[in-house]
Amino acid sequence: MTRELKFSEALLEAQDQCMAADPAVYIMGLGVPDPTGIFGTTLGLQEKYGVNRVFDMPLAENAMTGVAIGSALVGMRPVMTHQRVDFATVAMEQIINQAAKWHYMFDGQVNVPLVIRMIIGRGWGQGPQHSQSLQAMFAHVPGLKVVMPTTAYDAKGLLISAIEDNNPVVMLEHRWLYGITDKVPEEFYRVPLGKAHIMREGTDVTIVGLSYMSLESLRAAELLAERGINAEVLDLRSLRPLDEDAILTSVRKTGNLVMADTAHKMFGASAEILALATEKAFDALKSPPRRVTLPDHPAPTSPALADDFYPRAGHIAAEVLRQLGRDVDDALFLPPEGRHHDQPDSSFKGPF
Amino acid sequence: MSNLSKDTKLTLYRGMLYIRTVEERIAELYPEQEIRCPVHLCIGQEAAEVGSGMALERSDYAFSGHRSHGHYLAKGGDLKSMMAEIYGKSTGCAGGKGGSMHLIDLDAGFMGAVPIVGSTIPIGVGTAFGSRLKGEDRVTMIYFGDGATETGVFHESLNFAALHKLSVVFLCENNLYSVYSPMNVRQPAGRTIADLAAAHGIENHAADGNDVETVYSLSKAAVDTARRGTGPVFLEFSTYRWREHCGPDFDNHVGYRSEEEFKEWQKKDPLTRYRELLIAEGTATENELAALAAELLVEVNAAVQFAQSSEFPAPVGAEQRVYAS
């Protein structure tokens, strides 16, 4: 049966079904059993599966990542959650040197089936240390897999695939996606890691989106349609493995590429996607590829400073128009009606 | 005279001599430049390693860091695979991907060693946590040096192990140095390493790490306690590394420690001490121990021969096993 679920509910259902299916799966993270249950994604799981399988942890992200790795070496399948990506930076040692390497450096004798969920914050004054999009840092490291679901359907299917995978998987969840709803089957199903998804077919330009920016890309496609441009929107879903085929096929079809990332520009995922297109589909490109990213400074806190920090659909559409040599009209940059720049929708009341 | 059996005593002695023989051979061979990876020899520290390793069951787990040859061998790790790994051969315990600083022998319960100081401490706590979740009574022993006790994960790991009363034995070999840095530039005077464990509410003992019987009896008691699941135990053994931090040579002349200090510690050589004791108390004769030394040298040479004559891994191996299937 398929019903409408929120992104957060889909994540909850994925974990619930994985825990029911496999006693080796356990969940830990700061605040996992809290009354708010990581924005609803772990609600009720401790009651259902007990304190040995769903639990809070000491405020020690690095060592606790090591604990998760050690338990994975002996057959457990830990799912670790960080309420912000930024908090996981203190665990980089264990993630990069250890989780990503144990299978390789011991020549395949051990596996680290570990999922690390991390939430990208945005808006409502999250500021410099609660809203970073560090996907490129993780995706740079061989041995890790990195996924970023956009829809509730993919959130469930990708998390199930991640939990079943025998490698460390970093799953980056954008806070502004939690309330987005989608048709989600009740059954246990998988969305494969490393497969992009065409959200909208088009012929004139390929917009590659990542996470929340895929939604903005879809809105951009509507703005472009009003201006007679038929954009294809490719939701990347995974950075590692990267679905090169899907990107190149679309670029060969449209000849134009714009990438919309949730992160900064320099050395980011967008640089990789553009490099891929120029290295492997140069002949098909009709224009220099472009990208829409965050400005090259940390996220400020005050609404007065943060107003222009996040590019929206209009900015993506404008980039496409410039790319195609078309005029860019001011209407594109108006804030969307009924929506503040620092709230995904009116149901969001802060503080997180 | 201790109440250990003759067998146990001889096994302790044999274990130490075995490691000493291996390490001396590596030191001799290193200048040939066929061993092309860093080696951190543990000569001088064998008592702490053998006394603790022998206190474990084969099914128990052990982890170590950069200076891991002794821990691997004391846990029963295969010597030929270790030698081949150090020589970068396909028959090595990590297929040539790791070298001296990345030893592993899952059959022996030696779960892995890595050279990022402190990093296996939480991972070892993690296998103990896994054992707890699975309802097993295995003990995990985690080896590290005095330097590792300054890391953040050390404290985070002790806290978590204490919180869940995990079956862990934390084993610190305090050899007074972290590379060239002495204790007094790293840790406050008047506070011992064992005190750190006490602060985390963990049962702890500090003792002479060059006295193999003391190490053995303390380790056995610690392993028993840990196995009961009543909480982890922390052991600090004072000892001394004889050779340079990394490599085959002596380095007392370079200026960070004195020849006198080294000579003082050489007098406390765990092997000489134990050999003299075993002979004095009549547990073994000079001839028996000499025969043992000869026998071990043959075994070690066979392992070296195995390593040297093994094939290098095919270059394509470098790109394989990045991901598990």
Ligand SMILES: Cc1ncc(C[n+]2csc(CCOP(=O)(O)OP(=O)(O)O)c2C)c(N)n1
């Ligand atoms: C995180 C980290 N920092 C620095 C180093 C470099 N390093 C390698 S061994 C070592 C000294 C460690 O001292 P200790 O823990 O006392 O072990 P010992 O060498 O004395 O056996 C250092 C600083 C490292 N490998 N990892």
Ligand SMILES: [Mg+2]
């Ligand atoms: Mg030391």
